[in-house]
Amino acid sequence: MFEYEMAMAREMGTDARQIERGLRQGDVALLQALVEEYQYRLVRYLIYLLGRRDGVDDLVQETWLRVLERGSSYDGQSRFEPWLFTIARNLAFDQLRKRQALSLDTIDCTNQGAQADPPVSSAPSPFTLAARTEDAERLALSLQKLEPIYREALVLRFQEDLSLQEIAAVLGAPVPTVSSRIHRALATLRLQLDGGDHEA
């Protein structure tokens, strides 16, 4: 077991160093390979973070362009995924801030206190559309209602398999905070599944 873990760590270290070297040199071929490898995971992370599908593709593209431009800041000491998700997260929050600023501007311009945000769509949530199992269908509604910080903790821990320390680095939050977000998110979803069972 120990040898296996050591081998994994060595492999991870080599990968991270290769990526670090490639990014420092602005190796586009390496980046294209990374895009292919991480495309689905990045899309999934951003959907969990934003709770919607629109705008995610643009953010994915912006994330990779940022990776190209700021590649030299990846040190290769830790895994690539947390660094990638941190970039995507920062861009997503920048976009949200811009949208909110735009909304406030719109309110100021019209001076009518009208809703600046687009009306709530009646289209099914991305989670409902993506649910492939019965349990996932039950969880979809709760996931949509869950706050982004909790959804984010869930996807990073259980889908991306990041450690609590890595998640803390992505979120810029202490490990106990990350841990408590995971507990709360799980508790909420557990209630949903239990409720579904009882209804059934």
Next chain:
Amino acid sequence: MKPDRHEMFEQVIDKTLAGDVSPDEERSLRLHLEACPRCHEYFSAGTRVISGLGGFSFAVDPGLQARVSTALLVRAQQLESRRLSRKRLVWICIIALVLTVVGSFIDLQFGRVAAAFLGVQPTHLRQELISYWIGPSFWLLLLFPMLPALLTPSKNRKGNAL
């Protein structure tokens, strides 16, 4: 079993599911789960949620990867050309600096000799050197680094910084 003991184990289960549990806690939890149906159910519900999260499959636009690759190529070319212009700028500044220093050095060290050799007044030669050599290279040294900023349209300077 006392309810507070269940609560304690539920906390350990939460920690276990989040991956935040010590080996000792994990061991005691395993023993407890074998004997306690209530906590076992709590644990199963948690693992069911986690496996339920794996039941989502998000659709990805098949053209996304090609679009990202193209955008990366374009940006890489832009960065490369920006890097080359910066390099060129540095070289021009170095040349201008060398010309300014060499011109000044010649004026100070060999001005009189050169004036006598050419048969002109030293002050006249100095004026010529300043007008046609030292002055232009000095202005090139001062102004050239500012050229990119002066030539960039103002809307780009405000920056859609990434």
